Structure formats: structure tokens, C-alpha cells
Amino acid sequence: MKKILVVEDDELIQSSLKEALEIKGYQVIQATCVKQTWQYLDDSIDLMIMDIRLPDGNGITLCRQIREQFSMPLLFLTCQNDEDSIVEALNAGGDDYVCKPFGIKELYARIYSLLRRIPMNKDIIYTADLKIDTKQYKVFKNNQELDLGLVTYYILLCLVENHGVVITRNHLLDLVQQQTQHFV
Structure with missing residues (x-):
């Protein structure tokens, strides 16, 4: 079972994502802020879905820090839809970018696409x-x-x-x- 860490402070979006991802068979771990994200980050996480605006920091800065230690695919899911934010997030180490509001079928397809590129080099x-x-x-x-x-x-x-x-x-x-x- 693939493990997805969702970093999102909006409770409605977080609970909807959890339900939708669990229906597809993913194990979902939830964090609502930068501090909590670090508590859950380890090599068992197969993919991260992260907002840019977090109550205690910025998702793009967090992405840069994560990339120093981890290489799992990272998908930004955010309401910031301006080109500069998208380019900055991708240049910081994000693998994909989806703007809110989003379609769940598109999100599933993007997650599947990112996960199938993961090299199977785990023990x-x-x-x-x-x-x-x-x-x-x-x-x-x-x-x-x-x-x-x-x-x-x-x-x-x-x-x-x-x-x-x-x-x-x-x-x-x-x-x-x-x-x-x-x-x-």
C-alpha cells in the first residue's frame, strides 16, 4: 500500500482528500503545518501532496528543505495559480502542480503518474x-x-x-x- 502524506490546513479539503485517496487504496497521513510535516516525514512516504500557504510557513520553502533529505514525488495542491508561483514551486523541487479547485479524476491521474515513476529500490x-x-x-x-x-x-x-x-x-x-x- 502506497503511503501519501497530505500537508493541508483546510480541514474540509484534508478530510475530502483522505477519503478520496483511501477509496483508491492509499494509506493517508495528514499534517496541517510545517512543524507537523517534519514529525511524519521518513523514507516510508511514497508521495507528498502539499499546499503552499501553511499556518506556520511556506510550502515552497518546506519543499526546498525536504529535497535536502528526501526524494519522494511532491505534488503541490494550492489555490495560487499565478505563473510565478507555479514556476517557483517546480524549481524548488516540486514534481507537479495542481490548482484549487481541482477535479478528483485529474488528481488521481497525476498521483498515479508520479507513483509509477518511483524506482522500486526499496528492500x-x-x-x-x-x-x-x-x-x-x-x-x-x-x-x-x-x-x-x-x-x-x-x-x-x-x-x-x-x-x-x-x-x-x-x-x-x-x-x-x-x-x-x-x-x-
Whole structure:
């Protein structure tokens, strides 16, 4: 399950976002200010959605500080729709920018687009009801280890890493061959 940190001080927008994102299967963590954001920031966050105007600071300044330590995708969701604000936010390290009011379908598409670009280089990958341990080459379903061969493991891993991307059989076999050749 992908974890999204939403930094938004408007309670109505925050609760609506939480509900809409949880419907799509995301785990949502909420912060209402800069100080609270730092309490929740760690490497487990897969994506951030952040407003520019926060009660105790500026989202663009916060973005610059976050970029010194973290590389997760960051989407600005704000009412500031002037070109200078958009350019400044993107230059500060933002990956995308959506102006309020916004359409939820567009927001879903932008989130999906940002998340599918995340390199799958984590030691543990969670997808659906599977847990993939890439250090130990193990797959678990409901905390029970699945007995997969190495080739099957890499087929599954390649499919998870390329979620949402059409892969031909030959391309999949090439990817698996690249991964398994150092075991031969």
C-alpha cells in the first residue's frame, strides 16, 4: 500500500482528500503545518501532496528543505495559480502542480503518474496483499512465505516494478534474464 502524506490546513479539503485517496487504496497521513510535516516525514512516504500557504510557513520553502533529505514525488495542491508561483514551486523541487479547485479524476491521474515513476529500490515492497523482500528474495502473502522459484520471483518483481505499463512477453523475459544472469 502506497503511503501519501497530505500537508493541508483546510480541514474540509484534508478530510475530502483522505477519503478520496483511501477509496483508491492509499494509506493517508495528514499534517496541517510545517512543524507537523517534519514529525511524519521518513523514507516510508511514497508521495507528498502539499499546499503552499501553511499556518506556520511556506510550502515552497518546506519543499526546498525536504529535497535536502528526501526524494519522494511532491505534488503541490494550492489555490495560487499565478505563473510565478507555479514556476517557483517546480524549481524548488516540486514534481507537479495542481490548482484549487481541482477535479478528483485529474488528481488521481497525476498521483498515479508520479507513483509509477518511483524506482522500486526499496528492500520491502508492498503491493495488494503481497510483501516482497528484495534483500532475501522472498514473497509473503498474509504473512505466509510463498514458495516461488527464482524465475517466478523475478517475473513477479518485474510486473510489480512496471505496474501500469504494458510489457510484451519478450521484454518481460529479457528483464528476468538480466536479473537472473548473475545467479547462473
